[in-house]
Amino acid sequence: MGYGDVQMIDENGNRVDGRKAGDIRPIEIELGVVPVADGSASVRWGTNYVIASIYGPMEAHPRKIQRQERAVLDVRYNMAPFSTTDRFRPGFNRRSREISKVTAEALESVVLLELYPRSKIRVEIEVICAEAGTRCVGLTAASLALADAGIPMTDMVVSVASGKINDVVVCDLNKEEDNYGEADLPMGVLPNTGELVFLQMDGDLSPEQFQEAWDYNMDAAMKIHVLMKEAIANKYGGES
């Protein structure tokens, strides 16, 4: 059996972890998990576990990064060395730089940066346990942490990925599906307007498959948005 020949979905549409094509993994959200931060959130998404912390707004240093008309978002995505089965070499690498950059750009679409000229808002995303889709979990956690820190935003950002396994489009890929699947389409969605702030694609999808993956992501984003609201209501005592 060669690479890509792994059977990951049976004739009844059951995936390796028992989910159907449109199902997402179980999600648990908690706010205020880092007391020393200005805002924080943790997200357990399947076996993924990610903590995001917000510090600031603070004076931007070094001064050359200051923008006179708005704040800058300093996003740092990092995977802990023990977050994967093989030890992950600590420190910044090309992948973490890329994810930090796309996360910052997605968040810049919603954060009202013009309210904080010359400032910096530090967003720290730490992956404690990685399964698959950590960039989506990190972006979702960062959005929650920003809300927890009282940073003004026009909407939350919910991120989720769909992909293709054995020529079938499925939602929210797990580790095996991510490793042996044929395509991956992570998206960042503003749940109140349905606008898109983040889109990447790895592999090939036909236009029909792309549309199917898009629809799965949009549906999943709305479900996750409800979970976010419930988690915030549980923490701060509102009605959900």
Next chain:
Amino acid sequence: MSSSGASDGRTSAASGSLVIPGDKISTEIDGKLGHGVMKLNGSIIATKLGYVVEKGGELSVTPLHTAYFPRPGDLVLGYIEGMRANIWFIDLGAPFNAILPMSLAPMKVEFGATRDAMNVGTAILCRVQEIDESHSSVVTMKGMGLRKVNSGFVDSVAPHLVSVLSSGNEPIINKIKDSSNCRVILCANGRIWVDGEPEGIRIVRDTLAFIRENADSDKISSKVANYLNKGNGE
């Protein structure tokens, strides 16, 4: 997050309900807008996590967390963080340090002798005099009650709790003053100066700790009153 359906996917939130950024508060966009709300696509949405407040025709969101941003006229407690020959840099707990020019100090200071007058770490009561659009602020110590803080104790609460402590017919801060028999100055940046007998200071510190723990709950005012009546949790 009590809500009713809306055609554009957003949900409308009622006054007093908990909202998160992006939640629709109202479709009537003619009213006044307060803190934590903005007009977007023909409706008023929340931009912060907090509770919706409708008061005198003005819609706003009382945030659960927020950073302190100085406003002209604010009474603040700051710490000297550095100095040059003729100015001090003051940490107000805001994203940017304020400056205190030698000319706005309460005492006569020779050029180059700023460190002798007030060294790093000195706590001062001052007032925000001016602030520009890029958040550079100037504070003054010329005014009644503005001075170096040489005695007592400084505690703090989150800046968004200052209005909770000082508003209403019977402000919580007055109840704390009455119960502890201490001199208490509540500053806009959330720092609180307390001076008095050790037992009184203990009462204030315990009450402020209680407020910090219960800050997100409803009816905080009556809870604090009960706490003080019970003898500060003893």
